[in-house]
Amino acid sequence: MKQIECHDVCYAYDGEPVLRHVEFAIAKGEAVALTGPNGAGKSTLLRLLNGLIFPELGSYFFEGQEITKTRMAEHKFSKYFHQRMGYVWQNPDVQLFCSSVAEELAFGPVQMGLSAAEIDGRVQDALELFGLIRLQNRAPYTLSGGEKKKAALASIFTMNPQVWTLDEPLASLDDKTQDWLVEFLQALKEAGKTLLFSTHEERLLKQLADRQLLLSSQHEISFN
Template sequence: MKSETVLRFEHVRFTYPGHQTPALDELTLALPRGQRVVILGHNGAGKSSLFLHCNGILRPDAGRVLFHEEPIDYSRRGLLDLRRRIGVVFQDADDQLFSASVLQDLSFGPLNLGLSDAEARRRVYVAAEQCDLRHLLDRPTHALSGGEKARAALAGVLAMDPEVLLVDEPTASLDPLMRRQVFTIFQDLSEQGKTIILATHELELARHWADFIVVMHGGRVIGAGARTQIMADQQLLARIGMDRPWYEPFMASEEYAPANVPCTGQGDS
């Protein structure tokens, strides 16, 4: 049964073993299906912990997580089904690639789904085509460049054909050209009706790409809504220091420097 909310968090609390402060603190959130979602927050705001709750790697200490309005089934079968439908791409591609060759790495997910070798191979080729990796399939993973690794990590998840794609910091390790390439893939997937959820600390990404924005701070959701609504809420953005560009105090042109920032420079009087 499909519903309008794809993932729902209800009062989720989670503390990593050995840590004092909770990573997720009374977190309540509903993510809309089929939209482009950006989770905005600083490092340590709980974005990655949120992701790992989505596909059942982490289990809440309190509260619950619902997928299509059904509580997540943490049995072995339930988790396999969940991870088939929710794909997570990690920030550091090196953490994800384990195989000797790209082809082998991409085939890992599909084979775990119990697909035949032939079907797995077909999935691998489709994903490789999508991520522009066809010519690199028999390359050893350690011989890939950073951008190629990032694309291989993405393709390894796409080969499982998930309906929800979560990507942690997709822009972090990519130069602008490769970002364009990767976001073209996101665009295709989005047009196929898939839900794309990106975690980032880049305000610009949220401002220009998202349909729906979630603002996180200290393991809590402090704001969630349509892009226009969140972007207009200066007070909310100010709470995480994103109401103004981070570089504003350092901008070269005096014309744009805000008058209330005192100039502490010695040389120019």
């Protein structure tokens, strides 16, 4: 069974088409790069796949279940979906909102209803893995760009989703942090996670992607 399926998906902002007849499927464990020029709809597609917006025409299925506004309004289903699907925004400032890094990392597991011991264990593991121990009591807005990116990644890591979606993951990072992030994404892939990421970076296409989904300036999608 395909993990992610889009069938003839269309979406528009104020009547202006952004996604037009998008059709593709992704299997569990694949690493797929979403490519195309700026304005082609890559970020819009990632938002749709994360249940933040919904197709105006066509349908989107996640693990065999159609994702609709009505379905996502069901608390039990929405909770299940967000445990399975993680989203790392291009700009960490959009994603980080808690008063400290440690609280940020704990937020998702708390919403999942995990025990206090399990939450603490996940947070401590993530703080260590992402090199955030000395920053755990800092407010996220006081961090550097690279530190914010690591905090955003760590906040998804503590939820341990099966699918990771990332919008331009290497954007605005220095070379050292980019190297670290590529290694981290490779480790996720080796662990069997499904990866879908928008990118203009050739190194991600060569080192990580099993295939590409190309969004054209006409907002249509094709396989490479």
